[in-house]
Amino acid sequence: MTDTIQSEIHAILQAAIRAAISAGELSIPDVPDIPFSPTKTPEHGDFATPVALGLAKQAKLPPRKIADTIVAHIEVAAHPQIRQIDIAGPGFINIHLSDEWLYATLRTIVAEGDAYGTCDKGAGQRVQVEFVSANPTGPLNIVSGRAAAVGDTLVNLLNAVGYQAIREFYVNDAGGQVERLGTSIDVRYRQALGETGLQIPEGGYEGEYLREFAQAIADAEGDTYLQLGAAERVSLFRDRGIAHILAQQEASLERFGVQFDVWTSEKAIRDSGKPEEILQLFRDKQYLYEAEDATWFRMSAFGDDKDCVVIRRDGEYTYFVPDAAYHRDKFDRGFHQVINFFGPDHQGHVSRLHNFVKALGLPDDWLEISIIQQVNFVNAEGHREDMSKRRGKFLTLDALVDELAGAIGERFAVDVARYFFLMRANNTHLDFNLELAITEANENPVFYIQYAFARCWSILQKTAEHGITPRRIDKVSLELLTEPMAHELIRKLSEFPALVLFSAEAREVHRIAHYLHELAGLFHPYYNQHRVLDAAHQERTQARLVLTRAVQTVLKNGLALLGISALEKRM
RNA sequence: GCGCCUAUAGCUCAAUCGGAUAGAGCAACGGAUUUCUAAUCCGUAGGUUGCAGGUUCGAUUCCUGCUAGGCGUGCCA
Numbered sequence: 001m002t003d004t005i006q007s008e009i010h011a012i013l014q015a016a017i018r019a020a021i022s023a024g025e026l027s028i029p030d031v032p033d034i035p036f037s038p039t040k041t042p043e044h045g046d047f048a049t050p051v052a053l054g055l056a057k058q059a060k061l062p063p064r065k066i067a068d069t070i071v072a073h074i075e076v077a078a079h080p081q082i083r084q085i086d087i088a089g090p091g092f093i094n095i096h097l098s099d100e101w102l103y104a105t106l107r108t109i110v111a112e113g114d115a116y117g118t119c120d121k122g123a124g125q126r127v128q129v130e131f132v133s134a135n136p137t138g139p140l141n142i143v144s145g146r147a148a149a150v151g152d153t154l155v156n157l158l159n160a161v162g163y164q165a166i167r168e169f170y171v172n173d174a175g176g177q178v179e180r181l182g183t184s185i186d187v188r189y190r191q192a193l194g195e196t197g198l199q200i201p202e203g204g205y206e207g208e209y210l211r212e213f214a215q216a217i218a219d220a221e222g223d224t225y226l227q228l229g230a231a232e233r234v235s236l237f238r239d240r241g242i243a244h245i246l247a248q249q250e251a252s253l254e255r256f257g258v259q260f261d262v263w264t265s266e267k268a269i270r271d272s273g274k275p276e277e278i279l280q281l282f283r284d285k286q287y288l289y290e291a292e293d294a295t296w297f298r299m300s301a302f303g304d305d306k307d308c309v310v311i312r313r314d315g316e317y318t319y320f321v322p323d324a325a326y327h328r329d330k331f332d333r334g335f336h337q338v339i340n341f342f343g344p345d346h347q348g349h350v351s352r353l354h355n356f357v358k359a360l361g362l363p364d365d366w367l368e369i370s371i372i373q374q375v376n377f378v379n380a381e382g383h384r385e386d387m388s389k390r391r392g393k394f395l396t397l398d399a400l401v402d403e404l405a406g407a408i409g410e411r412f413a414v415d416v417a418r419y420f421f422l423m424r425a426n427n428t429h430l431d432f433n434l435e436l437a438i439t440e441a442n443e444n445p446v447f448y449i450q451y452a453f454a455r456c457w458s459i460l461q462k463t464a465e466h467g468i469t470p471r472r473i474d475k476v477s478l479e480l481l482t483e484p485m486a487h488e489l490i491r492k493l494s495e496f497p498a499l500v501l502f503s504a505e506a507r508e509v510h511r512i513a514h515y516l517h518e519l520a521g522l523f524h525p526y527y528n529q530h531r532v533l534d535a536a537h538q539e540r541t542q543a544r545l546v547l548t549r550a551v552q553t554v555l556k557n558g559l560a561l562l563g564i565s566a567l568e569k570r571m
Numbered sequence: 572g573c574g575c576c577u578a579u580a581g582c583u584c585a586a587u588c589g590g591a592u593a594g595a596g597c598a599a600c601g602g603a604u605u606u607c608u609a610a611u612c613c614g615u616a617g618g619u620u621g622c623a624g625g626u627u628c629g630a631u632u633c634c635u636g637c638u639a640g641g642c643g644u645g646c647c648a
Contacts, residue, residue: 050590057628133648293646345643373576427575451608452611455607465607514585521595525612527607
């Protein structure tokens, strides 16, 4: 549990502004939001805030004057971690921290270990994250892999900052698509038994995996199912197909390091009576009307450009009904916040689902939907292939991991795939460069980070060989860490808890990935220029060992959030 | 047509929700190796942030309009 220096500074600034207001020196109604951030250059101190700039208009004073007033209410001497506060440029307040702050950071990291970076901001609130939710009609594709990595990591982040988040997979095991799965398997089954002139029906699934699945049934059980009526056979193959594909998807996810806490069946939702309840609710609220032999929902009343059908001409529900019921169900389960990750092919559904949630009378900000954008696979020749599942041609997650594993081994394959999926913002298209992914060199960020970890580990392993016994941190002279590089490293380490919190709340998992790369990018140069283990300088060695341990801890904690292994040795 | 996303160095991308001089990696060029694991490091070079306006102390970030690319727009889920 980390109490960040940021929250301390925030409190100090807040108190100073409040004091200035009550002293009548600032005529503003209340303490505003105080934006502040680590600085980019050391000249500007360690943290800086432009809060005075923002208040200028409201307080009717020049920004520098406001900054003066605020700073006058901070007693620097009372805060040992603050060395100096000055005002620069148009009115920035720059806070220079003392070296004591750096040492305190190291002590915190060493003391907290695995817990460094966590906090209790979420206050135990329950959050549900639904992701992947691929149809049980085929293997997981690349975008599902990306969604799996992102969703899994977001849950890790949310749990790290004190929420109780769970992973949930919605199984679309009812409706037209799985019917067509049944008919597709039926065709393949009969073909396997030698029947000719059959074709996969329009909208069916042509993938090779169904041919294999049907062949296996034919091999093991022969033509027994031909005696059934067509409808019965299709329905049987549908259910077996769903079970088979679902098991396959689960295995792929497990291989990828993702385990879902809850699998919710659409069929179960349909059978629960909830669809009828919400339809009645919609009817009572006059959201429904009949036209063209179907039942429509007034989506236009919510700002959409057209209404949509909820009960088809043939009496079947469209997917909107179970989907709305599913979200009602999520709400009834008591989640404080629900986050859905949808694939790029579902973007038309985003505003509609929001509207249904509104129509159900649920709070607008309760549901959050992010689109996981397309993944372009850049192959060895540099060609792009798009991953559209509907066109029948797609690369599966397993195929990707297989491909990587062939080059760099199974464990690294998963690490690299996860990192590559996590290094871009969710809503941007992602180019997956396979050539780069299998490179065991510095241009591969995963190896770069893992190598930094391995170096830390190795140093800590070799202390005895060099006649050094690591001491407890309170017996170490941390002030011997004099190099600017060491300071920069510790500063970076200190940012980790705030970053974890920010990433979780902004749902921006890629920031962790970038951070780790930057941290490794500070450690490697330090390692090259400053030898840690040096029997001739025992005291300094002790101090550098603490720094090494701290770097190792943060790398380990960060990688754990991303679900990437921290390996001690080269494979 | 309408909607969503994207556009930043030659390439792939960052930039902590509007802050100070826009940062990394790759590729290019020049260096470091009897190492605490070279999976590394040091240096050089690289920019009118797609275009045009607007908002303001201040814009890669917000607004409007263009341009280009991707995706979506079913009585499929």
